[in-house]
Amino acid sequence: MGIRFDSVTVAYDGNVVLDALDLTVEPGEVMALLGPSGSGKTTALRAVAGFVRPASGRVLLGGEDVTDLPPYRRGIGMVVQSYALFPHLRVDENVAFGLKARRTPRNEVRQRVAEALELTGMAGYARRHPRELSGGQQQRVAIARALAIRPRVLLLDEPLSALDARLRSGMLAELARLHRELPDVSMLYVTHDQVEALTLADRIAVMDKARLQACGTPRELYRSPDNAFTASFVGGANLLPVTVGAGGVDFLGTELKVDTAEAVAGARATLCVRPHLVGLGEGPNRITGTVAEIQWRGATHRLYVETGGHRVMADVRELKEPPLHGEPVTLHFASEDAVLLPAGVSHG
Amino acid sequence: MAEALAEPRTARGGARPRGGGRKPAAAPRSPGALLWALPPVALLALFFLYPLALVVRQSLHPDTGGTSLQPYSDLFASEAFRHALWTTVWLAPAATAGCLVLGFLLSLIIAFVPFPGAKAVARFIDVYLSFPSFLITLALLFIYGTTGIVGSFQFLTTPWGVLLAEVTYFTPFVMRPLLAAFAQLDTAQLEAASSLGARAPRIVRQVILPEALPALAAGGSLVLVLCLNEFGIVLFTGAKGVTTLPMLVYGKAILESDYPGACAVAVVNVLISTGLYGLYRVVSRRAGA
Numbered sequence: 001m002g003i004r005f006d007s008v009t010v011a012y013d014g015n016v017v018l019d020a021l022d023l024t025v026e027p028g029e030v031m032a033l034l035g036p037s038g039s040g041k042t043t044a045l046r047a048v049a050g051f052v053r054p055a056s057g058r059v060l061l062g063g064e065d066v067t068d069l070p071p072y073r074r075g076i077g078m079v080v081q082s083y084a085l086f087p088h089l090r091v092d093e094n095v096a097f098g099l100k101a102r103r104t105p106r107n108e109v110r111q112r113v114a115e116a117l118e119l120t121g122m123a124g125y126a127r128r129h130p131r132e133l134s135g136g137q138q139q140r141v142a143i144a145r146a147l148a149i150r151p152r153v154l155l156l157d158e159p160l161s162a163l164d165a166r167l168r169s170g171m172l173a174e175l176a177r178l179h180r181e182l183p184d185v186s187m188l189y190v191t192h193d194q195v196e197a198l199t200l201a202d203r204i205a206v207m208d209k210a211r212l213q214a215c216g217t218p219r220e221l222y223r224s225p226d227n228a229f230t231a232s233f234v235g236g237a238n239l240l241p242v243t244v245g246a247g248g249v250d251f252l253g254t255e256l257k258v259d260t261a262e263a264v265a266g267a268r269a270t271l272c273v274r275p276h277l278v279g280l281g282e283g284p285n286r287i288t289g290t291v292a293e294i295q296w297r298g299a300t301h302r303l304y305v306e307t308g309g310h311r312v313m314a315d316v317r318e319l320k321e322p323p324l325h326g327e328p329v330t331l332h333f334a335s336e337d338a339v340l341l342p343a344g345v346s347h348g
Numbered sequence: 349m350a351e352a353l354a355e356p357r358t359a360r361g362g363a364r365p366r367g368g369g370r371k372p373a374a375a376p377r378s379p380g381a382l383l384w385a386l387p388p389v390a391l392l393a394l395f396f397l398y399p400l401a402l403v404v405r406q407s408l409h410p411d412t413g414g415t416s417l418q419p420y421s422d423l424f425a426s427e428a429f430r431h432a433l434w435t436t437v438w439l440a441p442a443a444t445a446g447c448l449v450l451g452f453l454l455s456l457i458i459a460f461v462p463f464p465g466a467k468a469v470a471r472f473i474d475v476y477l478s479f480p481s482f483l484i485t486l487a488l489l490f491i492y493g494t495t496g497i498v499g500s501f502q503f504l505t506t507p508w509g510v511l512l513a514e515v516t517y518f519t520p521f522v523m524r525p526l527l528a529a530f531a532q533l534d535t536a537q538l539e540a541a542s543s544l545g546a547r548a549p550r551i552v553r554q555v556i557l558p559e560a561l562p563a564l565a566a567g568g569s570l571v572l573v574l575c576l577n578e579f580g581i582v583l584f585t586g587a588k589g590v591t592t593l594p595m596l597v598y599g600k601a602i603l604e605s606d607y608p609g610a611c612a613v614a615v616v617n618v619l620i621s622t623g624l625y626g627l628y629r630v631v632s633r634r635a636g637a
Contacts, residue, residue, distance in 0.1 A: 051539055072542050072545045075545075077543070078540060078543045080539075080540070084539070086554070087559070097546070149544060155543075
């Protein structure tokens with residue numbers, strides 16, 4: 001069952017926190033809402049759950065307008081960062097809570113609680129209390145509790161943010177498996193972590209300043225972002241201010257050959273190049289500058305090269321003899337690895 | 349999967365800051381620490397324990413001279429005492445129950461139903477706690493008293509009048525800890541319950557109430573002890589038929605100049621209070637509060 005935002009606007013005290021969001025999540029799709037804090041992504045999720053009322057616009061679940069339905073009648077599973085387990089109830093009682101609220105027959109409750117715990121790998125912990133479980137285990141119970149009611153859609157609000165890095169990647173794989181086992185459940189996944197979004201989502205909706213900035217598959221957004229914010233937030237990027245010329249662009253007097261088919265000659269634009277696609281040494285499109293900073297990251301070196309007041313980042317394979325601070329270097333990139341974006345405010 | 353399951357079961361208390369944690373065993377005390385403890389202990393002994401001992405002693409010395417349990421046997425034989433004891437013993441728990449129900453409902457509204465001025469009301473509760481108890485009774489007299497607004501029925505002079513006044517006055521004592529507990533409650537829990545299909549009554553019963561139990565126990569036991577010993581309210585309602593133990597102490601000591609009798613009643617009152625307090629400690633420890 002899909003989710004549709006139909007021009008949903010949410011405002012608190014005249015402050016618009018979600019501005020006319022139009023977005024459709026297809027049945028069975030995992031949609032990530034990706035953005036920095038204050039971008040409106042959590043507000044969008046809470047509008048689906050029914051905890052915020054849109055000032056205008058409609059929220060539809062599977063074609064049904066639920067804008068005026070209270071949360072308890074929406075049939076939604078929700079998982080939040082703080083787990084929100086009921087501390088005085090055992091794990092199985094937590095999972096049974098939603099079923100009992102729906103007056104499910106007792107033997108069916110038992111069966112579905114067992115199913116949900118089995119699905120999340122928590123079957124052995126049914127009689128424990130939440131406080132006796134680790135963070136990762138508590139989040140599994142929260143997911144089991146949300147799934148036990150067989151929700152129409154599953155809302156996940158920064159579900160992994162409270163977990164440490166090692167556990168997070170494990171849970172990420174776990175969520176991907178859950179999605180494969182429940183192909184009909186749409187998931188709306190709110191996160192500020194681009195790795196989670198790129199790993200898990202079928203499509204990513206990038207949010208900033210209460211607005212939807214871009215929406216597409218992770219590959220589309222990464223390969224050909226359509227604005228500077230998306231480029232830097234999804235994957236990180238060098239964003240260079242350039243002027244469009246004939247068959248290339250001008251960056252601080254340096255001619256760079258890139259595809260300018262969609263740009264008007266003479267217009268100002270932003271050139272986007274991923275750091276790992278920038279090489280050190282001579283090559284087709286050269287940028288010269290001095291090393292402002294160099295970081296060793298194990299398999300790679302991250303270079304920050306200062307050129308005309310701009311810093312260009314380059315991730316190169318670990319160097320045997322890395323350049324020193326202040327040393328002049330030449331960087332290069334292939335024409336096909338650069339994307340020309342309309343000029344905009346760079347978000348660095 | 350297996351990797352994540354094998355992680356150690358470290359208990360993370362989550363959003364439940366409760367006083368469950370035992371304090372570490374006290375370090376061996378130095379003589380200096382004992383010296384510091386001396387002044388407060390001496391003060392306590394001089395101003396509290398010594399007078400209390402005098403009361404107990406007086407209660408064992410009837411006016412006829414000598415040391416005997418005569419005041420006590422007189423007391424237990426007297427109809428007035430048994431009546432006062434019974435009044436005290438049913439009035440206090442009834443008032444406590446009233447305070448708990450009313451306080452819980454009012455706190456729920458203040459904490460969870462957004463309305464303009466909720467903060468101001470919560471702040472007023474704090475001010476209310478500083479009012480003297482007889483002030484409430486006096487205010488009630490203006491409404492229900494013989495010369496009051498609805499003064500045609502003699503309501504205040506019955507035990508029900510005392511009950512009303514005590515519930516009115518002591519309810520904020522229950523609300524204070526409850527509001528603090530509600531402020532600690534993770535609203536994500538309420539939202540989770542709601543999205544799982546629970547309506548307000550079920551959320552109150554199964555999510556809020558269990559979390560509020562320690563606060564209810566704390567507020568309730570405080571109010572119970574305060575009601576047992578309440579004097580001002582009973583005096584001000586002027587209820588002739590309503591004599592509680594503190595009233596009886598006052599009557600015997602001031603009106604009848606029967607000091608041994610008054611002291612004996614006082615000792616009984618103290619025993620009931622401390623007994624109830626002890627019971628509360630046992631119960632609350634078992635409840636893990």
